[in-house]
Amino acid sequence: MADNLQKIASKLYDGEDQEVAELVQGALDQGMAPGEILQGGLMAGMDAVGRDFKAGDLFVPEVLIAARAMHAGMHILRPLLADSDMVGAGKCVIGTVKGDLHDIGKNLVKMMLDGAGFETIDLGTDVGPEAFIEAVREHQPQLMGMSALLTTTRGQMKATIEALEEAGLKESVKIMIGGAPVTDVFAREIGADAYAPDAASAVDIARGLVA
Numbered sequence: 001m002a003d004n005l006q007k008i009a010s011k012l013y014d015g016e017d018q019e020v021a022e023l024v025q026g027a028l029d030q031g032m033a034p035g036e037i038l039q040g041g042l043m044a045g046m047d048a049v050g051r052d053f054k055a056g057d058l059f060v061p062e063v064l065i066a067a068r069a070m071h072a073g074m075h076i077l078r079p080l081l082a083d084s085d086m087v088g089a090g091k092c093v094i095g096t097v098k099g100d101l102h103d104i105g106k107n108l109v110k111m112m113l114d115g116a117g118f119e120t121i122d123l124g125t126d127v128g129p130e131a132f133i134e135a136v137r138e139h140q141p142q143l144m145g146m147s148a149l150l151t152t153t154r155g156q157m158k159a160t161i162e163a164l165e166e167a168g169l170k171e172s173v174k175i176m177i178g179g180a181p182v183t184d185v186f187a188r189e190i191g192a193d194a195y196a197p198d199a200a201s202a203v204d205i206a207r208g209l210v211a
């Protein structure tokens with residue numbers, strides 16, 4: 001059984017989406033629990049991807065391919081996990097702020113969070129404060145992530161946090177920010193709870209924030 005999980009993790013790391021799907025189905029057919037396959041197979045593989053990406057041993061294209069394999073496995077497991085009412089790592093609303101159309105990094109963060117068992121609600125790009133507020137009201141996530149790649153749009157992060165405060169929602173959600181023009185210092189200045197420099201760190205930080 002443990003052998004099956006190791007195979008799933010290793011094929012996921014290699015980005016073999018079809019093989020991952022077949023192995024996941026095979027493990028289910030043998031009677032393995034969906035949660036076990038998720039934790040010991042898919043998440044273990046994605047954790048290794050995150051670790052090696054952070055260490056500079058893997059690059060963006062490899063992470064994207066591994067994330068695709070994760071999706072192939074999750075496609076099979078998700079309905080079963082919902083049935084068994086398995087509790088995920090947490091819920092996160094994420095988007096690129098108003099005026100900004102860059103989404104490659106944000107998508108990577110979303111994929112890594114998905115891979116770590118978070119339920120992520122992706123609001124897309126050019127997301128204004130009102131849309132963030134609406135999403136927080138509707139989905140009641142533990143986490144909210146904002147991305148900005150332009151120096152001119154990072155001010156939108158502050159505007160969004162202020163708007164959340166005015167709406168009385170700031171205390172209900174932890175805020176994590178990222179993108180090339182933002183830093184840890186900037187995060188503290190605008191009242192965000194955390195900054196992450198890359199997608200793998202985002203997962204570690206997200207886990208810490210919801211713990």
Ligand code: B12
Nearest residue numbers: 100101102103104105145146147150151178179196198199
């Ligand atoms: C690709 C790109 C584009 C594409 C975007 C396509 C897309 N779908 O995203 C296009 C061509 C559309 C584009 C347009 C523009 N761009 Co552009 N673009 C880039 C480029 C080359 C790469 C960005 C990227 O995807 N990096 C790869 C990802 C993986 O890295 P990342 O985004 O940093 O994300 C990681 C971390 O930052 C972090 N992270 C990111 N988001 C989040 C969120 C959270 C919550 C967390 C925790 C972490 C996190 O984790 C990610 C993964 O590890 C950069 C230059 C560069 N080398 O960075 C310029 C760059 C960002 N663009 C720039 C500019 C100026 C523009 C334009 C204004 C150009 C123009 N004159 O039209 C327009 C603006 C359009 C708009 N309104 O947004 C400048 C910004 C300068 C500045 N400081 O403001 C840059 C730096 C280029 C430059 N050197 O001048 N761009």
